[in-house]
Amino acid sequence: MSTSDTIFRPYSSSESLRSDRSAGDRQRHREKVLESIRDNISDLIAEEAIIGQSSDRIIKIPIRSIREYRFIYGKNSPGVGAGDGNTEEGQVVGRARGQEPGPGPAGNQPGIDYYETDVTLDELINIMFEDLALPDLEQKRLRQVLSERTFKRRGYRQVGVHAHLDKKRSARARVRRKMASKRVAVERSDGRFPFHQDDLKYRHRVPDMKPSSNAVVICIMDTSGSMDTMKKYLARSFFFLLHRFVCTRYQNVDLVFIAHHTQAREVTEEEFFHKGESGGTMISSGYNKALEVIRDRYHPDHWNIYAFHCSDGDNFESDNEATLRAADQLCEVCNLFGYGEIKPYTLHYESSLIEVFENIEAPNYQAVMIKRKEDVWPSFRALLRRERLPETTTTDTSA
Amino acid sequence: MSTELDIAELREWDERIKEKAGGFGLECYPQEYEICDHFQMLSYMAYSGMPSHYPHWSYGKSYEKLKTTYDHGISGLPYEMVINSCPCIAYLMRDNSLALSVLTMAHVYGHNDFFKNNFNFAQTRAEWTVSTFKLHAERIRSYVEDPSIGRNEVESVLDAAHALSLQLNRNRALRKRSPKEQISAAVERARPAKDAFQTIHKRHEEPAIDLNKFPLEPEADLLLFIRDNNRQLTDWQRDLLTVVHEEAEYFLPQIETKIMNEGWASFWHRTIMNSLELPQKLQLEFLVHHNQVVRPILGEINPYHLGLKIWDDIRRRFGETGGEAPATSEPPDFKARGKLFEVRETDRDTSFIRRFLSDELIEELGLFRYQARGKDEVVTHVANEDGYDMIRKTLIDNVGMGAVPVIKVEDADFGRNRTLYLKHYHDGRDLELDFAEKTLEHLFFLWGRPVVIETLMNNRGILLSFDEEGFDTKKHS
Numbered sequence: 001m002s003t004s005d006t007i008f009r010p011y012s013s014s015e016s017l018r019s020d021r022s023a024g025d026r027q028r029h030r031e032k033v034l035e036s037i038r039d040n041i042s043d044l045i046a047e048e049a050i051i052g053q054s055s056d057r058i059i060k061i062p063i064r065s066i067r068e069y070r071f072i073y074g075k076n077s078p079g080v081g082a083g084d085g086n087t088e089e090g091q092v093v094g095r096a097r098g099q100e101p102g103p104g105p106a107g108n109q110p111g112i113d114y115y116e117t118d119v120t121l122d123e124l125i126n127i128m129f130e131d132l133a134l135p136d137l138e139q140k141r142l143r144q145v146l147s148e149r150t151f152k153r154r155g156y157r158q159v160g161v162h163a164h165l166d167k168k169r170s171a172r173a174r175v176r177r178k179m180a181s182k183r184v185a186v187e188r189s190d191g192r193f194p195f196h197q198d199d200l201k202y203r204h205r206v207p208d209m210k211p212s213s214n215a216v217v218i219c220i221m222d223t224s225g226s227m228d229t230m231k232k233y234l235a236r237s238f239f240f241l242l243h244r245f246v247c248t249r250y251q252n253v254d255l256v257f258i259a260h261h262t263q264a265r266e267v268t269e270e271e272f273f274h275k276g277e278s279g280g281t282m283i284s285s286g287y288n289k290a291l292e293v294i295r296d297r298y299h300p301d302h303w304n305i306y307a308f309h310c311s312d313g314d315n316f317e318s319d320n321e322a323t324l325r326a327a328d329q330l331c332e333v334c335n336l337f338g339y340g341e342i343k344p345y346t347l348h349y350e351s352s353l354i355e356v357f358e359n360i361e362a363p364n365y366q367a368v369m370i371k372r373k374e375d376v377w378p379s380f381r382a383l384l385r386r387e388r389l390p391e392t393t394t395t396d397t398s399a
Numbered sequence: 400m401s402t403e404l405d406i407a408e409l410r411e412w413d414e415r416i417k418e419k420a421g422g423f424g425l426e427c428y429p430q431e432y433e434i435c436d437h438f439q440m441l442s443y444m445a446y447s448g449m450p451s452h453y454p455h456w457s458y459g460k461s462y463e464k465l466k467t468t469y470d471h472g473i474s475g476l477p478y479e480m481v482i483n484s485c486p487c488i489a490y491l492m493r494d495n496s497l498a499l500s501v502l503t504m505a506h507v508y509g510h511n512d513f514f515k516n517n518f519n520f521a522q523t524r525a526e527w528t529v530s531t532f533k534l535h536a537e538r539i540r541s542y543v544e545d546p547s548i549g550r551n552e553v554e555s556v557l558d559a560a561h562a563l564s565l566q567l568n569r570n571r572a573l574r575k576r577s578p579k580e581q582i583s584a585a586v587e588r589a590r591p592a593k594d595a596f597q598t599i600h601k602r603h604e605e606p607a608i609d610l611n612k613f614p615l616e617p618e619a620d621l622l623l624f625i626r627d628n629n630r631q632l633t634d635w636q637r638d639l640l641t642v643v644h645e646e647a648e649y650f651l652p653q654i655e656t657k658i659m660n661e662g663w664a665s666f667w668h669r670t671i672m673n674s675l676e677l678p679q680k681l682q683l684e685f686l687v688h689h690n691q692v693v694r695p696i697l698g699e700i701n702p703y704h705l706g707l708k709i710w711d712d713i714r715r716r717f718g719e720t721g722g723e724a725p726a727t728s729e730p731p732d733f734k735a736r737g738k739l740f741e742v743r744e745t746d747r748d749t750s751f752i753r754r755f756l757s758d759e760l761i762e763e764l765g766l767f768r769y770q771a772r773g774k775d776e777v778v779t780h781v782a783n784e785d786g787y788d789m790i791r792k793t794l795i796d797n798v799g800m801g802a803v804p805v806i807k808v809e810d811a812d813f814g815r816n817r818t819l820y821l822k823h824y825h826d827g828r829d830l831e832l833d834f835a836e837k838t839l840e841h842l843f844f845l846w847g848r849p850v851v852i853e854t855l856m857n858n859r860g861i862l863l864s865f866d867e868e869g870f871d872t873k874k875h876s
Contacts, residue, residue, distance in 0.1 A: 011434040025459030069837035083765035094776040
C-alpha cells in the first residue's frame with residue numbers, strides 16, 4: 001500500500017478556472033447535426049405536420065445521431081441476458097435489430113440511437129432558404145421595399161457600450177488633454193497620466209434601411225374539381241413554402257392570392273390556404289385575373305412581379321389557346337413566371353399544360369413537375385435558384 | 400442537494416478507507432481526487448475521464464447524449480469515474496451525499512488496485528497516462544491550427560481512424576514477429592514433416608513459397624499497417640493514426656476486463672464499507688446505493704452484478720469455509736484472499752468467465768442465451784444441462800473484444816495493384832453490412848487504393864469491396 005498522501009483537489013467555484021472543455025466539440029457536433037438536417041430537409045418538409053403551422057412552433061425532429069461506423073456483428077449474433085429464473089426456451093425476449101431496440105449485452109448491439117432536436121419552424125426555414133433569392137430582382141423606381149436592416153456608423157459619442165469603444169480616438173483625446181494640461185496640472189507622483197472618462201470615444205451607430213426594389217408575388221392556384229385532396233395538398237405545400245420564403249427573406253413584399261376554376265377571384269391568405277372549391281378548369285381566367293391585378297395595382301415599371309401557378313394541367317381543351325396567350329403576356333410583365341404541374345398519378349393520360357407551354361419562348365418562364373410530396377421542395381428550389389443555374393431552363397425534378 | 404463536500408471530512412474518511420484497504424492486502428497507486436460539479440463530470444465522462452484530450456466532434460456527441468439522459472433522469476451520473484493512471488485520478492461530485500462519496504472512494508480503491516496489479520494493464524504505463532494524452536492533444540491541436548492542414552482535414556482522418564481503431568492486436572503478451580522471423584517461420588511451415596524413412600521414400604518436392612507476399616503473416620494492427628505501408632500519407636496523417644492507435648491500445652485492457660474490474664471494485668467497496676462501522680444513517684444509505692449498483696438487470700448483463708457474483712463464488716469455493724457461503728459483511732479469510740488476488744492478477748473477462756462461471760452460478764443468475772429469429776429475439780438456451788455450455792460460450796464471445804470482429808490484413812498488393820485484401824475470421828457471426836460498407840469507405844480513404852474484405856454472409860463466401868466507384872459485393876468461393 002502506498003504511503004503517500006491522497007490528494008484532494010477542491011472544487012473551484014470560479015467560472016474562469018472551470019473551462020467548458022467540450023464546447024468546441026459540441027459546437028462541431030451541432031454543425032454536423034444541422035448538416036444532416038439540411039440533407040434530409042426534403043423528407044422533413046414532406047411531413048405534413050409542418051405545413052400551415054405558425055412560425056414560432058417548435059418542431060421536434062428526431063435525428064438519427066451522427067453514427068460512428070465500425071466493423072460490428074450483425075443480426076445473427078447471439079447474446080446472453082440475465083433472467084428471473086422462469087425464462088423458457090422459445091420465449092420472445094425482445095425485438096430483433098432493425099425492428100426496435102431490444103435487450104442485449106452491452107457493446108454488442110449497434111443500437112439505433114435517435115435523439116430529438118428542438119428546432120423552431122423559423123430556424124428550419126432559415127436553413128431551407130439560406131441560399132435562395134427571388135431571381136432577377138431589378139431596380140425599379142419608387143422603391144419602398146426594405147430588404148435589409150443593418151446599422152451604419154454615424155459620428156462619435158462620449159458614452160456607449162464597451163464593444164464600440166474607439167481606441168485610437170480615445171488615445172488621441174488623452175494625449176490632447178495631456179498636452180493641454182501640462183502647464184496647469186500638478187504632476188502625479190507616479191508620473192502616470194491615466195485615461196479619464198472624458199477621453200473615451202465611442203462609435204455611434206444608427207439603423208440603416210437599405211431600400212431594395214418593390215416586389216409582388218402572385219400566387220395562382222387551381223381550385224377546380226379535378227384538383228383532389230392530394231393535388232390540393234401538394235399545391236398548398238408549394239405555396240406554403242413560397243409564402244414562408246417571401247415573408248422570411250423580404251420585409252415588405254406584397255402577396256396576391258388568386259384562386260380559380262372557371263372563374264378567378266382574388267382571395268385572402270386564409271381562404272387561399274384553407275378553402276376548397278370545385279368546378280371546371282379555365283386556366284386563362286386565373287391568368288387574366290393576375291394580369292388585371294397587375295394592370296390595376298402593380299405597374300411593371302415600378303414593381304418586380306413574380307407569378308406562380310399550380311395546377312393539375314387538366315384544362316378545357318378550348319381554353320388552351322387563350323391560356324397560352326395569357327401566359328405569354330404574363331411572361332412579358334413578370335420577372336419570373338413559374339408553373340408547377342401537379343400530377344400525382346401517371347396511370348391514365350391527362351392533358352398536360354406543360355406540353356402546351358412548350359411553345360413559350362420567354363426566358364423567364366419556368367415549369368416544374370410535382371408528382372409526390374418529396375418533389376415539392378426540389379421543385380421549389382429549382383424555381384428559385386434559376387439565377388444561379390442559368391443552364392437549367394426546364395427542370396423536371398421527377399426524373 | 401445543498402450538502403457540499405467538506406474536504407477535511409473526506410480526508411478523514413479517505414485515511415480510514417486507505418488503512419482498511421491496505422490491511423486487506425490491496426496494493427494501490429497513490430490516489431488523487433478532484434471535486435467537480437455535474438457539468439464537469441459530464442465532460443470528464445465524455446472524454447473517458449482524461450483531464451486533457453484531443454478534440455473531435457464524437458466527444459461532443461457523447462456529451463450531448465450523456466446530458467440528454469441525465470436531464471431526462473434516465474440515468475443518474477455514475478458514482479465513480481476513475482482513470483488508470485499513476486497517481487490514480489478519480490472524480491467526486493460535489494452534489495453527492497457524504498455516504499455516496501465515501502462509497503465512491505472505497506470503490507475507487509478497488510479499481511486502483513486492479514489497474515496496478517492486473518497483467519492486462521502492465522503495458523499501459525500508468526505513470527505517463529495523463530502526460531501522454533496531453534501530448535496527443537497538443538500534437539493534434541497543432542495540426543488543427545496549422546493553416547496548411549486545418550480542422551476539416553484532421554477531422555476526416557480522425558473519423559476514419561476512429562472507425563478502425565479497435566481492429567488491433569488484442570493479445571499484447573504475444574510479441575509480434577520481425578520480418579526476418581516471419582520469413583523463417585514461413586519456410587519452416589512450408590517444409591514437409593520430418594520423415595523417418597526418407598532414404599527409402601521418394602523425395603518430396605520442394606514446395607514453392609511466395610516470400611514476396613506482403614504481409615507474410617496476417618496483420619491485425621490495421622492503423623499501424625496503413626501508417627507504415629501507405630506511402631501517400633503525410634507525416635501528420637501518420638501521426639494521427641499513431642495517436643488513435645495508442646489510445647485504443649490504452650483502453651484495450653479496460654475493455655477486456657470490464658466485468659472483472661467492476662466486480663472487483665464492488666467486492667472491495669462492500670468489504671471496506673462493512674468494516675468501517677459506519678453510523679447507521681450512512682450504513683443504510685450505503686446499502687441502498689450498493690444494491691442499486693449491483694442489481695441484476697432483466698434481459699441484460701450488468702457487469703457489476705455478474706462480476707461481484709463470480710468473485711463471491713470464488714471466495715466461497717476457495718475459502719476456509721469449505722464451500723459454505725460466508726457472510727458477505729465479513730472480510731474474506733486468508734485462504735480465499737490468496738485465490739482472489741491470484742485471479743485478479745492473471746485473468747481477463749474471457750478467462751474469468753470460462754474458469755469461474757460455474758453451472759450452478761449460471762443457474763442461480765438465471766442466464767439465458769437468445770438469438771434473433773425473424774423479427775424477434777428468441778431464447779434458445781436456458782440454464783439447464785443442455786444450455787450451460789452454450790450460454791457460457793456465447794457470453795465469452797460477447798465480452799471484451801469478443802464483440803469486435805477479428806479482421807486481418809492478408810495481402811497489401813492483391814491483384815498486383817496495391818488493393819488491400821482483408822479477411823474476416825468468421826466465427827458464426829456475420830458482419831453488419833451497413834456498418835461494414837461505411838467502415839470500408841473509411842478504410843479506402845486511409846489506404847488510398849481499393850480495399851476488399853473476405854467474409855461469410857448467410858454461410859456463403861462473399862467479398863465486400865470499396866473503390867473509386869463505391870461499395871460492391873461479390874460472391875466468393
